[in-house]
Amino acid sequence: MSIATGTRGEPVTPAADTVDIVALLERGRTLSSPVLRAAVDRLAPPMDTVAAYHFGWIDAEGRPSDGDGGKAVRPALALLSAEAAGAAAEVGIPGAVAVELVHNFSLLHDDLMDGDEQRRHRDTVWKVHGPAQAILVGDALFALANELLLEIGTVEAGRATRRLTTATRKLIDGQAQDISYEHRERVTVEECLEMEGNKTGALLACAVSIGAVLGGADDHTADTLESYGYHLGLAFQAVDDLLGIWGDPEATGKQTWSDLRQRKKSLPVVAALAAGGPASERLGELLAADAKSNDFDTFSEEEFATRAALIEEAGGREWTSQEARRQHAIAIEALNGVDMPEQVRAQLVALADFVVVRKR
Amino acid sequence: MSIATGTRGEPVTPAADTVDIVALLERGRTLSSPVLRAAVDRLAPPMDTVAAYHFGWIDAEGRPSDGDGGKAVRPALALLSAEAAGAAAEVGIPGAVAVELVHNFSLLHDDLMDGDEQRRHRDTVWKVHGPAQAILVGDALFALANELLLEIGTVEAGRATRRLTTATRKLIDGQAQDISYEHRERVTVEECLEMEGNKTGALLACAVSIGAVLGGADDHTADTLESYGYHLGLAFQAVDDLLGIWGDPEATGKQTWSDLRQRKKSLPVVAALAAGGPASERLGELLAADAKSNDFDTFSEEEFATRAALIEEAGGREWTSQEARRQHAIAIEALNGVDMPEQVRAQLVALADFVVVRKR
Incomplete structure (x- = not known):
């Protein structure tokens, strides 16, 4: 599946095509991982073990594991963020780790609230260790994120923590909206975009400003970097929404038609319902009936495939793909508002390209 | 029930007996309540409503309610804390509210984890609004606490937030210990005290330092005030443990033998089990059998009464009552390490007295 490409089939960003994305993500992972592990080691048993399972460092039996730690886009962004402010990449490390901790706090709680049984090809924490541990370890990771930043003790660290707190509040608002939308028959495209901006945009925005703030950047620079991150987050989420319906389960680690199964x-979906026309109307009827159906949990693959086909026919797939490109373009444009080393700019552009063409 | 009294039947603290405790608690409530309500109003729907229910401001149907907001010991302490550092009581208000937010975050999550259906004479949030809202609103209150402090934007506010974060981590550690102890056959008195220090001592300690830190107190002053608060917390919890078994349900708002029903x-309990002797041994046998029993949930009042009587016979009730007095004395003694207005000292002493003689 090619989601967001230019007419030549590749993202059109000349300055960025020399960037080694794999190396960039690897740097973020390599520099932040030891600090993340040391932070998690601070947790009292059994929370340290539960967290290590969540991060994929051990399996359900406690044996060392080489789990899939995710794409590590946020740590890479946090380090680039420090460099964008003229500081060393290392200055961004506590920010990178704090953002990862908050992200994983939200995953632990969201998986439980949503009843998701699988993440990153493995059983979720609440399935393996029970709901109480999922709540508790989520809480602990959130607290740890603040602790890590505040123990730096500088004014900059205080400002960074405040931005992280604002992002976390939006994250929680977004989850609240997400839950309430699942119980409503209709959600507008605008509501959906607001929810996704809260759920995904806010923390990505914070990842892109936190390193700069720790490096002494002023509020204008931080706000502009956040604008890039926010729209990148919306692009990211649009791609995620496509993968949530049409993604390859092998790559995503989720079930087929994952988001349809959860009535997300x-x-x-919302774009298809808003589009009008026969496919849109038929889809609306089906989803309205689904909401009242007692048999929804036993639906066959075919029934979800029918719904996915209607979404596509009504234009929801194409609209979302275009939305990913739109948000990608706004993100890149925002970077013009900040003076930064050209190499850093090229890397931020390359990361934005990567986010919209990813397959998982 | 008279729990912790001197030989004359009243707490022996001459300087404190002129303090009007009701007015002191009322001041904390009156000054912090509008700020707390304004903070909760920041939450996106439906979290604002769920939080308002939790705080007792509305009932389950959303009608205004004059609920029982608790004793408000922490807000009173936070304001006195500011005054102990020579600042105006008002300086402590954001600290008082932040501590209350963290306290209520932990109540929301703990009630869900522990399966507690009643708090303050009302159904708990997860019973009324479902587990997802209990998780989400808890998270939001925790984030709000940090937001409220960090938006002050001063170095002092950063230090106050760091102390609150440390206390929150201990709170979470304590809940983790509490949960794990419920699944163990034996817990030592030391383990129990450590758990209670984390669950109750840490946040009370923070309440007593946070106003002072916001008022510019140095670390020594803050640490010494925290020592008073920590031991006051242990005294508070010892009394709570007595009320959890022998408290009057009318006053506590909990079931009879509440803690025994939950195998706490x-x-x-741990003091009785550690005491040795026939009653202690019989209690140990009963509790060991209870842990394996499938009928535990259908136990009669009488079966719990038998266990309570054995705990008392083995000396667990008297030991805990003495422990409350011991911790109360250490708390009062700690106050000698800080220079503060004598009126403030007398009020802190009076609050400590109040905590150990309370009935709920």
Whole structure:
């Protein structure tokens, strides 16, 4: 599946095509991982073990594991963020780790609230260790994120923590909206975009400003970097919404038609419902009936495939793909508002390209 | 029930007996309540409503309610804390509210983890609004606490937030210990005290330092005030443990034998088990059998009464009552390490007295 490409089939960003994305993500992972592990080691038993399982460092039996730690886009962004402010990449490390801790706090709680049984090809924490541990370890990671930043003790660290707190509040608002939308028959495209901006945009925005703030950047610079991150987050989420319906389970680690099974009012769905026309109307009727159905949990693959086909026919898939490109373009444009080393700019552009063409 | 009194039947603290405790608690409530309500109003729907229910401001149907907001010991302490550092009581208000937010974050999550259906004479949030809202609103209150402090933007506010974060981590550690102890056959008195220090001592300690830190106190002053608060917390919890078994349901708002029903390894229980002798041994046998019993949920009042009587006979009730007095004395003694206005000292002493003689 090619989601967001230029007419030549590749993202059109000349300055960025020399960037080694794999190396960039690897740097973020390599520099932040030891600090993340040391932070998690601070947790009292059994929370340290539960967290290590969540991060994929051990399996359900406690044996060392080489789990899939995710794409590590946020740590890479946090380090670039420090460099964008003229500081060393290392200055961004506590920010990178704090953002990862908050992200994983939200995953632990969201998986439980949403009843998701699988993440990153493995059983979720609440399935393996029970709901109480999922709540508790989520709480602990959130607290740890603040602790890590505040123990730096500088004014900059205080400002960074405040931005992280604001992002976390938006994250929680977004989850609240997400839950309430699942119980509503109709959600507008605008509501969906607001929810996704809260759930995904806010923390990515914070990742891109936190390193700069720790490096002494002023509020204008931080706000502009956040604008890039926010729209990058919306692009990221649009791609996620496409993968949530049409993604390859092998790559995503989720079930087929994952978001449809959960009745998620994701972008392709709300865009299809808003489009009008026969496919849109038929889709609306089906989803309204689904909401009242007692048999929904036993639906066959074919029934979800029918819904996915209607979403596509009504234009929801194409609209979302275009939305990913739109948000990608706004993100890149925002970077013009900040003076930064050209190499850093090229890397931020390359990361934005990567986010919209990823397959998982 | 008279729990912790001197030989004359009243707490022996001459300087404190002129303090009007009701007015002191009322001041804390009156000054912090509008700020707390304004903070909760920041939450996106439906979290604002769920939080308002939790705080007792509305009932389950959303009608205004004059609920029981608790004793408000922490807000009173936070304001006195500011005054102990020579600042105006008002300086402590954001600290008082932040501590209350963290306290209520932990109540929301703990009630869900522990399966507690009642708090302050009302159904708990997860019973009324579902587990997802209990998780989400808890998270939001925790984030709000940090937001409220950090938006002050001063170095002092950063230090106050760091102390609150440390206390929150201990709170979470304590809940983790509490949960794990419920699944163990034996818990030592030391383990129980450590758990209670984390669960109750740490946040009370923070309440007593946070106003002072916001008022510019140095670390020594803050640490010394925290020592008073920590031991006051242990005294508070010892009394709570007594009320959890022998408290009057009318006053506490909990079921009879509440902690026994939940198999809590609270102080009277662990002290009784550690005491040795026939009653202690019989109690140990009963509790070991209870842990394996499938009928535990259908136990009669009488079966719990038998266990309570054995705890008392083995000396667990008297030991815990003495422990409350011991911790109360250490708390009062700690106050000698800080220079503060004598009126403030007398009020802190009076609050300590109040905590150990309370009935709920």
